[in-house]
Every structure is written in structure tokens, then in C-alpha cells.
Amino acid sequence: MINRRKFIKAGAMGASMVSTGGFLTAYAGSNHSGQVAAGRPVVISTWDFGVAANRAAWTILEAGGRALDAVEAGVRVPEADLANVTVGKGGYPDRDGHVTLDACIMDEHGNCGSVAALEHVTHPISVARLVMEKTPHVMLVGAGALQFALENGFERENLLTPEGEAAWKTWLKERKYEPVINIENRSFNVEKIPGNRYNHDTIGMLALGRNGDLSGACTTSGMAFKMHGRVGDSPIIGAGLYVDNEVGGATATGVGEEVIRTVGSFLVVELMRQGLSPRNACREAVKRIIKKKPEAAKKIQVGFLALNKNGEYGAFSLQKGFSFAVCDRYQQDLLLDGESMY
Numbered sequence: 110m111i112n113r114r115k116f117i118k119a120g121a122m123g124a125s126m127v128s129t130g131g132f133l134t135a136y137a138g139s140n141h142s143g144q145v146a147a148g149r150p151v152v153i154s155t156w157d158f159g160v161a162a163n164r165a166a167w168t169i170l171e172a173g174g175r176a177l178d179a180v181e182a183g184v185r186v187p188e189a190d191l192a193n194v195t196v197g198k199g200g201y202p203d204r205d206g207h208v209t210l211d212a213c214i215m216d217e218h219g220n221c222g223s224v225a226a227l228e229h230v231t232h233p234i235s236v237a238r239l240v241m242e243k244t245p246h247v248m249l250v251g252a253g254a255l256q257f258a259l260e261n262g263f264e265r266e267n268l269l270t271p272e273g274e275a276a277w278k279t280w281l282k283e284r285k286y287e288p289v290i291n292i293e294n295r296s297f298n299v300e301k302i303p304g305n306r307y308n309h310d311t312i313g314m315l316a317l318g319r320n321g322d323l324s325g326a327c328t329t330s331g332m333a334f335k336m337h338g339r340v341g342d343s344p345i346i347g348a349g350l351y352v353d354n355e356v357g358g359a360t361a362t363g364v365g366e367e368v369i370r371t372v373g374s375f376l377v378v379e380l381m382r383q384g385l386s387p388r389n390a391c392r393e394a395v396k397r398i399i400k401k402k403p404e405a406a407k408k409i410q411v412g413f414l415a416l417n418k419n420g421e422y423g424a425f426s427l428q429k430g431f432s433f434a435v436c437d438r439y440q441q442d443l444l445l446d447g448e449s450m451y
Contacts, residue, residue, distance in 0.1 A: 151437040152179060153422050154314040155362045155414055158193055159434030160442050162186045166316055167436045176316040176324035177216045177238075184212075184234050184326045187312050191270055195310040198231045198266070200330020201273050204284070205337045208268035211329050211344040212237045213248075217322035217354040223248040223344040229265045230258045234328045237344070247346065251338075280334050311343050313350060313360025315416040323418065325350045325358045331365075341365025347375035356382045357417035359391070363410040363427070371397045377415050387415035388423025388448070395425050395450055407451060414447075427451060 150170035152163050166183030170176065188197030188210075195201075202208045212233035213223035222241025225248060227233050236258045240249050249257050259265060269277075311329040318324075327350040329343040342348035342365035349365065351374035352358035359377035361368040368374070373394050380390035391413035399406040412426030414433050424433050424447030435443040 149420060149438060150317060150319050151416070151420050151422070151435070152183065152314065152316040153414060153416055153433060153435050154183065155312055155360065155412065155431075155433050156310065157432055157434070157444060158187045158190065158196070159312060159314065159432075160436075160444055161190075162312060162314060163434050163436035164441070166314065167441065170316060170318060171438070173319050176318035176322050177214070179316045179318070180314045180324050180326035181214060181234055181238055183314050183316070184312050184328045185232050188232050188234060188328055191272075194273070194276075194330075194333070196312055196329055197233075198268050199270055199273070200268070201333035202269055202277050203331075203337045203339070204280075204334045206269065206274070206277055207337060208273065208330060209337075210268075211331055211340055212327060213344045213346055213350050214238050214241060214324070214326045215346060215350055215352040215358075216241070216324045217352070219353070221247055221346045223346060224254040224258075225250040225340045225344040226338060227251070227254045227258065229255060229268060230263050231266060231268065232263070234326050236261075236263060237326075237328075248344065250340075277334070311341075311349065311360075311362045311365075313343075313362055313414060315352070315358040315360060315414065315422075317416060317418075317420050321418070323352050323354050323358050323416065325352045325360055327360050342368035342373070345369060347372050349374060351375045351378050353378050353382070355418065357387065357415060359387075359394075359413060359415040362412045362414070362431070367398050367402070367406075367409065367411050370401060373398075373411070373413060377413050381415065381417050386423055387417050387421055388425060391415050391423055391425035392448070392450075395427055398427065399450065412447060425449070 152166040162183040166179040169179040187193045191199040193199045209226045210233040211225045214237045215221040222237040224237045313327040315325045327343045348369045350360045359374040361373045377390045410428045412431035414424045416422045426449045429449045431447045
């Protein structure tokens with residue numbers, strides 16, 4: 110169980126704090142952004158499982174390592190976690206029983222790499238990095254992505270876990286697709302919700318290195334029981350992730366189709382370029398989704414997380430329950446609840 114009280118150590122963050130449900134929760138107060146000293150390393154990531162991911166990233170940042178190395182190492186943690194049913198090897202399959210993974214990565218120079226609908230490889234983020242570094246392309250998909258991975262030393266594995274297979278066979282009885290909001294948040298009691306408990310999601314991570322350079326990574330197994338071949342926002346540069354080293358970076362989580370329609374992460378970064386704080390830029394991106402589909406927006410979850418060049422961070426989502434993790438020199442294992450529109 111993650112102890113949310115650990116954020117009390119974060120005296121320098123400048124977030125307002127309120128008591129809810131018997132424990133303290135940090136919200137991005139009047140400025141709606143956490144703040145760290147410029148040039149001080151910081152890593153942020155989506156959801157409760159971002160805490161463990163941040164620890165792995167932080168060991169690299171603390172030693173003065175490159176932000177790109179940090180985000181890759183960080184998101185590899187949930188990719189390998191069999192208990193995580195929305196990312197990597199533990200991810201639930203599509204409706205045909207195939208576990209297909211999506212990921213992208215972006216560095217401080219604007220270089221980026223991506224894989225989509227990749228099967229049989231636990232760490233799509235590392236394949237995405239090789240696409241960036243070893244090919245003239247940005248994205249490889251499906252069989253081509255697998256061929257490239259195997260040619261570069263990745264092992265072919267069976268990613269369908271016994272739990273995933275059992276869940277898929279249960280789903281086949283009714284073939285009913287009803288995603289549950291915020292199942293990614295492990296403190297969220299899905300047992301109290303009737304109907305299908307299976308959902309989608311993502312870990313998005315952003316890091317600022319000691320030298321002031323930014324990088325980001327995003328990885329997912331996509332929507333459980335999606336149509337075979339479906340690709341969401343996570344591997345799409347500008348949708349699930351975007352980094353501009355002059356301004357900041359942003360990542361998205363939730364129903365990817367709506368993020369793609371607004372080119373959400375690019376939008377957040379451009380709004381920060383215009384002077385908005387990370388929190389307010391995320392909020393404006395959420396408002397764009399609502400404007401396009403006001404009724405549909407009440408039934409789904411989309412969240413944005415952003416980090417600017419000064420080390421300020423913020424988040425905003427459609428629905429309550431979106432959590433994000435923060436780690437820097439003074440605050441580790443810090444889990445915050447983002448603000449929401451509804």
C-alpha cells in the first residue's frame with residue numbers, strides 16, 4: 110500500500126493540501142503546479158504504479174544520468190510487472206486473445222521512436238528506443254516491429270499470462286465491452302462497480318535531468334479486449350507523448366481515441382509555450398475534449414500530465430481518481446491526486 114502521507118516531506122513543492130476521506134491529499138493549489146528549483150532533477154509519471162517506476166528512473170537522474178535513460182528504465186518496471194494488467198507483460202489481450210503492446214519515447218533533441226501492435230516482446234519501450242536510434246523511421250508496427258525486435262536481440266515470449274487468459278475467456282461469454290474508469294488506480298475499489306471490471310491504460314513518464322534536458326516515455330497494452338489491430342494514443346508522438354526541450358513535456362492517459370482527436374500532448378506543450386502553467390495547460394486540453402464531445406466526455410477518463418523546463422508540474426483529468434507520482438531529491442514515493450473537471 111502506498112502511503113500518500115509521504116508528500117508531507119515535500120515542503121518545497123508549494124501545493125495546497127486538504128483533508129479528504131481520512132488522509133491528506135495534495136492538490137496543485139492556486140498556481141496548480143508543483144515547483145522545483147530549475148536544473149534539479151525530477152521525474153513524474155501517471156498512476157499509482159508510477160511510484161515504483163519513478164524509483165528506477167530516479168537512480169539514474171540522481172547520479173547525473175541522462176533523462177532519456179531514466180524514462181526508459183522507469184517504465185520498464187511496470188512493463189515487467191505481471192500484476193499490472195494494463196501495461197507490458199501482464200497486459201490483458203485483445204478480443205482475439207493476442208497481447209499487443211504500444212510504446213513511444215522522445216529525447217531532448219526531438220528524436221523519437223515508436224512501436225505499435227507489437228506482440229511477444231515484454232519491453233516495447235526499449236524496442237521503440239532502438240527504432241529511434243537505429244532506423245530512419247519513427248514508428249514500426251505489428252509483424253514488422255516484431256521482426257525488428259528479434260533482429261536486435263529481443264527474445265520472443267508468450268505474453269498471455271494465466272490471469273489474462275482466464276479474464277479473456279470470461280469476457281468471451283458475453284463479449285461486452287464496458288471500460289471502468291480509473292481501474293489503473295490500485296486504491297480504487299473496482300469490486301463495488303457492477304459489470305465489466307476490465308479497462309485500459311498507460312504509464313506516461315516525464316523527466317528533467319540535472320543538466321536541464323527533458324525526455325519522456327509512454328507504454329501500454331491498450332484497451333483490454335479491443336479489436337485486433339486497434340492502436341490508441343500511447344505510441345503516437347504528439348498524442349500520448351510530446352517533448353520540446355525549450356518548453357516542457359506532456360503525456361496522456363485514458364481513452365486514447367479522444368486524445369488522438371485533440372493531439373493532446375502536443376496541445377499541452379504548445380499551451381505551455383504560450384505561457385500557461387502545466388496544470389492550466391492540462392486543464393485546457395481537457396476542456397477541448399469536452400467541447401468536441403460533451404456528453405461522451407462524462408462517461409470516459411482522460412488525464413494529462415505535464416512538466417515544464419523549470420521543473421514545474423501539473424495534471425488535470427476529466428473524472429476524479431487520476432493519480433500521478435513525483436520523485437525528486439526531497440520527495441520520493443510521492444503520490445498526488447490530480448484535479449478533474451467532473
